[in-house]
Amino acid sequence: MRTHPSAGSWAPGAGGLCLHTIIQDPTNDKRMFIAISAAGAFRTEDGGKSWTPINKGLKSAQIPNPEAEVGHCVHHIAMHPSKPNTLFMQKHWDVMRTDDGGDHWRDVGGDLPSDFGFVIDVHAHEPETIYVIPIKSDMHHFVPDGKLRVYRSRTGGNENDWEALTKGLPQSGCYVNVLRDAMAVDTLDKCGIYFGTSGGAVYASADAGDSWTALARDLPAVLSVEVQTLA
Numbered sequence: 001m002r003t004h005p006s007a008g009s010w011a012p013g014a015g016g017l018c019l020h021t022i023i024q025d026p027t028n029d030k031r032m033f034i035a036i037s038a039a040g041a042f043r044t045e046d047g048g049k050s051w052t053p054i055n056k057g058l059k060s061a062q063i064p065n066p067e068a069e070v071g072h073c074v075h076h077i078a079m080h081p082s083k084p085n086t087l088f089m090q091k092h093w094d095v096m097r098t099d100d101g102g103d104h105w106r107d108v109g110g111d112l113p114s115d116f117g118f119v120i121d122v123h124a125h126e127p128e129t130i131y132v133i134p135i136k137s138d139m140h141h142f143v144p145d146g147k148l149r150v151y152r153s154r155t156g157g158n159e160n161d162w163e164a165l166t167k168g169l170p171q172s173g174c175y176v177n178v179l180r181d182a183m184a185v186d187t188l189d190k191c192g193i194y195f196g197t198s199g200g201a202v203y204a205s206a207d208a209g210d211s212w213t214a215l216a217r218d219l220p221a222v223l224s225v226e227v228q229t230l231a
Contacts, residue, residue, distance in 0.1 A: 004042075004051055020180055021074075026081040033087060033102060035074040041089070043102050054102030058091065075118045076180040080127035088130050088156065090120040090180075095132055097156055108157025113144045118180040123208060124191045128156040131193060131209060133178045141198075142175035150195070152209050168212035169203065176201070181224040188229060196222025 018037040025031035030047040033054070040055040058072045065071070073092035080086070088108075089096040093116050095109040109115035114134040123129035132151050136144045143149065150165040176197040186192040193209050196202045200219035203212045 021077045023077060023079050023087070025084045027084055031084075033077060033079070035077045035089075037075070038071070038073045040070045040072040041074050041077060041102055054098075055105070056103060057098075057105035058096065059094070060092065062092065076120050078120050078122045078130070080122045083127045086127065086156070088120050088122065090117050090132055092116065092138060095120065095157060097158075108153070108160075110153075110157060110160035110162055112151055112162050113149075117178075119178050119183040119195065121183045121185055121193070124185050124187045125189075126154070126191075128158075129154050129208070130156055131183065133183070133195065135177060141177040143177075146174050147171045148174045148176065148197070150193070150205075150209055150212075165205075165209040165212070167210065168205075168214075174199075179223055182222050184225045184227040186227045186229045192227070194225050194227055196225045198222070 017039060019034060020037060021035040023033040030045060032044050033041065035041045040053055042051040043054045044051050053069050055069060055072050059066045060072045063071045075090045075092060078088045085101045086097065086099050087102060094107050095115050096105040097108050098105045112134050114136055116137055117132050117135045119133055121131050130153050134144060134151060136142055148169040151162045152165055153162050155161050176199040178195055178197055183195040190206060191208045193205045198221040200217065200221060201214055202216040202222060204215050205212045
């Protein structure tokens with residue numbers, strides 16, 4: 001990727017030039033999507049021999065050309081394997097979706113308390129159910145109002161139906177961040193959702209986000225959460 005024609009215009013953000021997301025199209029082994037912090041999202045159709053920037057529709061006030069082809073700080077991308085042309089993005093401000101493999105993106109953040117954040121994920125069995133955890137701002141990396149809330153949309157953001165999921169989560173005096181790799185889902189019937197915080201807590205929901213339980217506390221800052229389901 002560092003040999004891409006646009007690479008000379010990439011400028012590292014606070015996370016550097018971090019290639020943090022790689023998603024394989026489950027229906028086409030030569031098609032992949034990647035995201036690079038402060039460069040943007042890219043797609044290959046030939047197994048990585050060439051890459052196309054897929055950032056049309058993204059707007060970033062922090063760069064000289066807010067609608068530039070590259071230079072956008074994408075924080076995370078998620079896909080449900082049953083819909084490989086639909087991707088969801090949490091970027092440095094804005095929650096976005098595309099239904100044409102990244103050719104065009106549109107904002108679906110709606111009435112979230114903040115559309116800044118790092119993590120985004122998709123329900124294992126419902127390709128239009130997505131989860132984000134809003135963070136106050138790019139200057140204040142903690143949840144708004146000291147309330148730890150996971151937000152869920154059952155329409156992929158299409159109908160501005162974001163609902164705050166709070167049962168079992170601290171709703172006062174909680175000033176933590178949730179980083180881009182710190183959420184995961186399992187494939188059990190009700191779809192478990194898991195996330196970890198910069199305050200060293202790991203939370204789990206066995207009912208797709210309706211209620212939460214702390215699995216661990218007082219750990220170091222949680223950078224990544226992975227899930228393995230045992231048969």
